[in-house]
Amino acid sequence: MPTIVFLESNKSGSSREAIRAAKELGYETILFTRRRTFLSQREQWPDVDSMVYSETLDKREIETRLQTIRIGQSPLAAVVSFIDGHVHPAAELMEKFCTSKLSTAAIGLMEDKIKTRDVLTDTSYSPFCSVHRPADGVAVTLQRHLAHLPLMLKSPRSTGSKDVLKADTPKQLRKGLQQLSHKYPDQPILLEEFLPGPQYLVEVIVEAGEVRILAVIEQEIQPGKRFLVTGYSVLQDMDAEWEADLHATVTHIVRAFGLETGACHMELRQVNDSWKLIEINPRISGGAMNQLLLTAYGVNVVRETLKLITGDTPDWRPKHRKHAFAQYLTAPRPGRLRRITGRNRAREYAGVVDVFVKPRRGQWLNEPLSMGDRYVYVIATGGTRDAARATAKQAAAEISFHTEEIE
Numbered sequence: 001m002p003t004i005v006f007l008e009s010n011k012s013g014s015s016r017e018a019i020r021a022a023k024e025l026g027y028e029t030i031l032f033t034r035r036r037t038f039l040s041q042r043e044q045w046p047d048v049d050s051m052v053y054s055e056t057l058d059k060r061e062i063e064t065r066l067q068t069i070r071i072g073q074s075p076l077a078a079v080v081s082f083i084d085g086h087v088h089p090a091a092e093l094m095e096k097f098c099t100s101k102l103s104t105a106a107i108g109l110m111e112d113k114i115k116t117r118d119v120l121t122d123t124s125y126s127p128f129c130s131v132h133r134p135a136d137g138v139a140v141t142l143q144r145h146l147a148h149l150p151l152m153l154k155s156p157r158s159t160g161s162k163d164v165l166k167a168d169t170p171k172q173l174r175k176g177l178q179q180l181s182h183k184y185p186d187q188p189i190l191l192e193e194f195l196p197g198p199q200y201l202v203e204v205i206v207e208a209g210e211v212r213i214l215a216v217i218e219q220e221i222q223p224g225k226r227f228l229v230t231g232y233s234v235l236q237d238m239d240a241e242w243e244a245d246l247h248a249t250v251t252h253i254v255r256a257f258g259l260e261t262g263a264c265h266m267e268l269r270q271v272n273d274s275w276k277l278i279e280i281n282p283r284i285s286g287g288a289m290n291q292l293l294l295t296a297y298g299v300n301v302v303r304e305t306l307k308l309i310t311g312d313t314p315d316w317r318p319k320h321r322k323h324a325f326a327q328y329l330t331a332p333r334p335g336r337l338r339r340i341t342g343r344n345r346a347r348e349y350a351g352v353v354d355v356f357v358k359p360r361r362g363q364w365l366n367e368p369l370s371m372g373d374r375y376v377y378v379i380a381t382g383g384t385r386d387a388a389r390a391t392a393k394q395a396a397a398e399i400s401f402h403t404e405e406i407e
Contacts, residue, residue: 002028002076004027004310005076006022007093008035015081017290019047019048020047024303031048036053059093062093066079078306091107107282111157115156117190127193149168155184156189195276202246205263216235230328230374232325233388234324236296250266253277262308263282291354295354322381324353326377342398343355352380352391375401
């Protein structure tokens with residue numbers, strides 16, 4: 001039985017669904033993880049044939065283990081990851097151990113936000129951006145950027161909106177630079193022009209150089225200290241000219257990176273009839289995305305992606321087209337979870353296809369400062385885009401968090 005090795009996974013979402021898909025496709029599965037809790041919860045991972053703990057998930061350590069671990073009597077079909085920061089090392093290992101190849105260099109560029117901006121320098125797709133280096137003085141950087149406010153400040157390897165700050169004023173810019181410099185003293189900070197307007201998530205597959213847009217999703221961003229996306233609306237009835245312009249933009253960006261084979265998703269905003277890239281990542285979006293696309297199109301994207309990676313023939317053809325919306329919920333206040341109520345009432349709404357609750361009783365719920373602080377999602381369909389959105393939001397409103405008060 002051929003084997004697929006996964007570098008890290010979450011307990012739910014696209015990365016976990018990829019492991020399940022690998023089993024359904026007939027592969028033996030090995031999961032390398034640095035999360036000790038996964039080993040103590042081994043019974044919750046029936047789709048993982050072998051789980052290996054690695055403190056750092058260092059690529060050289062994994063390489064050594066792959067050389068010494070006897071993977072059955074079968075070939076290694078793929079080394080993959082659907083988790084930020086591990087996609088590029090997995091592609092490098094796959095280059096060494098497997099016959100099927102991905103666009104490793106392109107993946108490495110996409111995983112670094114500064115390298116991403118370097119790739120798109122002098123293109124119309126990149127907003128104004130600048131880099132604050134550790135040796136630069138905060139006062140000097142502040143003076144150089146006053147005319148460009150408001151700005152977004154980012155760690156170049158931040159994930160899930162954890163280290164993304166907005167600065168509207170000189171005081172906020174100084175504070176943001178100091179905060180990120182203190183947290184990451186040896187790393188540069190990326191400063192980008194703040195772009196107003198609607199934001200779109202575009203799920204993309206590239207196969208032998210052919211660029212295919214799997215889905216376009218309009219995002220709703222929750223106001224607060226961080227820019228967390230809490231609403232995802234799959235667009236089904238796009239204007240033909242608008243869609244063609246978007247496809248041309250996506251194709252140009254993909255080719256700028258040199259991506260010939262693999263998956264990626266882009267976050268884009270349209271400003272004054274011009275598309276601007278907010279972010280690009282070399283994998284399908286996490287969380288509910290695979291389930292949302294399965295609902296909207298009947299396509300299990302992680303399953304077909306694994307087929308692409310292993311040299312099989314994927315099938316991206318939609319089995320149906322439905323208006324679908326995913327609504328996420330964050331905790332109204334930090335605290336230790338006592339219970340979550342209303343999920344059964346939410347499931348009873350006509351059009352609701354999935355209600356997922358991530359935290360368990362006793363877990364600490366955080367203030368919403370990263371995408372990981374989204375604890376529940378509801379996916380619904382409807383006869384129209386607005387109807388799907390309304391159903392998801394009404395069902396989600398049935399759900400309540402009950403936490404212990406902070407002493």
